[in-house]
Amino acid sequence: xxxxxxxxxxxxxxxxxxxxxxxxxxxxxxxxxxxxxxxxxxxxxxxxxxxxxxxxxxxxxxxxxxxxxxxxxxxxxxxxxxxxxxxxxxxxxxxxxxxxxxxxxxxxxxxxxxxxxxxxxxxxxxxxxxxxxxxxxxxxxxxxxxxxxxxxxxxxxxxxxxxxxxxxxxxxxxxxxxxxxxxxxxxxxxxxxxxxxxxxxxxxxxxxxxxxxxxxxxxxxxxxxxxxxxxxxxxxxxxxxxxxxxxxxxxxxxxxxxxxxxxxxxxxxxxxxxxxxxxxxxxxxxxxxxxxxxxxxxxxxxxxxxxxxxxxxxxxxxxxxxxxxxxxxxxxxxxxxxxxxxxxxxxxxxxxxxxxxxxxxxxxxxxxxxxxxxxxxxxxxxxxxxxxxxxxxxxxxxxx
Numbered sequence: 001x002x003x004x005x006x007x008x009x010x011x012x013x014x015x016x017x018x019x020x021x022x023x024x025x026x027x028x029x030x031x032x033x034x035x036x037x038x039x040x041x042x043x044x045x046x047x048x049x050x051x052x053x054x055x056x057x058x059x060x061x062x063x064x065x066x067x068x069x070x071x072x073x074x075x076x077x078x079x080x081x082x083x084x085x086x087x088x089x090x091x092x093x094x095x096x097x098x099x100x101x102x103x104x105x106x107x108x109x110x111x112x113x114x115x116x117x118x119x120x121x122x123x124x125x126x127x128x129x130x131x132x133x134x135x136x137x138x139x140x141x142x143x144x145x146x147x148x149x150x151x152x153x154x155x156x157x158x159x160x161x162x163x164x165x166x167x168x169x170x171x172x173x174x175x176x177x178x179x180x181x182x183x184x185x186x187x188x189x190x191x192x193x194x195x196x197x198x199x200x201x202x203x204x205x206x207x208x209x210x211x212x213x214x215x216x217x218x219x220x221x222x223x224x225x226x227x228x229x230x231x232x233x234x235x236x237x238x239x240x241x242x243x244x245x246x247x248x249x250x251x252x253x254x255x256x257x258x259x260x261x262x263x264x265x266x267x268x269x270x271x272x273x274x275x276x277x278x279x280x281x282x283x284x285x286x287x288x289x290x291x292x293x294x295x296x297x298x299x300x301x302x303x304x305x306x307x308x309x310x311x312x313x314x315x316x317x318x319x320x321x322x323x324x325x326x327x328x329x330x331x332x333x334x335x336x337x338x339x340x341x342x343x344x345x346x347x348x349x350x351x352x353x354x355x356x357x358x359x360x361x362x363x364x365x366x367x368x369x370x371x372x373x374x375x376x377x378x379x380x381x382x383x384x385x386x387x388x389x390x391x392x393x394x395x396x397x398x399x400x
Contacts, residue, residue: 002068009063009066014038016056020033020087024355025354033253034237034253037246037250052092056088056092057089057092067081073244084255087105087355098321098322102361105255105256106258106362107393108369110365112318115336121309122338125301125305127301128298130295130297137338137339141338143295147220148215148217149217154212157186157210161210164221164225165186168226169229171272175231175387176239178235182206184207184229185207185208187208187210188210188212195224196210196227197209206238208229220303221286222269226265227266232261232265237251239387244390254355254358258359259362262366263367266307266366267374269303270303276300282299310360313351313360313364330348365393369397
């Protein structure tokens with residue numbers, strides 16, 4: 001009987017996730033659900049008349065009443081159900097302030113990040129970029145332009161990505177064993193909001209999607225591939241599907257696990273290419289091929305600054321949630337994230353997409369949570385935990 005209760009609970013959990021995802025199509029994060037569970041459940045949801053959001057709230061509350069699993073597994077599933085209930089309530093018309101919504105869904109306290117931090121980040125960027133005329137934003141844009149893949153060679157992106165996948169997998173294998181028969185491909189896509197996205201498709205098959213409409217910065221090759229692939233999202237999905245319960249095939253993204261996952265992604269390059277190793281690898285294996293010579297910049301420092309500036313996006317989401325005028329939010333993004341006017345406008349479009357104003361908080365707060373937690377002598381053991389165990393933001397905070 002208990003086994004039957006478990007199967008029934010997981011089925012209702014999967015159906016709730018699918019129904020919520022169906023109502024949130026068009027998210028700038030891509031799908032809000034990563035699903036490769038039973039195909040019959042997906043087919044049922046696609047055929048049915050979508051239930052009202054109030055019914056989904058009731059379904060989540062029924063799931064929360066009894067989570068029939070051992071304590072640690074139940075704790076994580078309960079956190080997911082709590083998040084799905086909060087999303088259903090929002091779809092039903094409840095409008096809790098974004099910080100409160102983030103606490104329910106992501107398990108974090110999303111305070112506004114002080115601008116003093118961004119001033120310090122700007123100082124570090126100033127030191128990491130090549131000297132030259134212009135404002136800091138103009139110098140950052142010049143550095144990016146100098147490292148762009150020529151537009152007529154965008155067809156080379158899949159080859160470059162797979163070359164980077166081979167190296168990041170090799171290095172990640174030194175932290176935790178990876179399945180030898182894993183397959184990763186790269187696909188160029190158009191008409192999306194993201195720059196790149198790693199998708200685990202189940203059965204040890206994954207795809208890294210790269211937006212061909214966005215100029216590709218070769219200095220970011222390992223930064224992107226490590227985040228989306230190994231030891232980032234794909235590695236986490238592959239290992240947890242093999243080691244943890246079947247709910248790993250039903251991953252609703254507006255949950256606490258995404259905070260830890262995005263934090264891991266933003267730290268991923270540094271975990272397998274500490275110090276200047278990423279820049280040295282690119283200088284040996286990629287940049288000369290495209291005639292890009294050293295310019296005195298510090299790639300690792302620039303990438304760390306980019307990670308910290310996700311705090312600007314988090315603040316912009318909070319400002320938008322308070323109902324501030326779009327022009328004010330765009331100016332804030334331009335001032336502190338060093339975006340062009342066009343980039344700030346695109347950012348606003350992303351923040352308006354379903355779920356994105358919430359999900360964007362996961363980047364900075366996940367990165368910040370893990371930053372000190374990973375700065376310990378046993379870092380490898382902690383990375384292994386992130387890749388193979390259930391870890392919530394509260395766990396990271398409690399362990400300091």
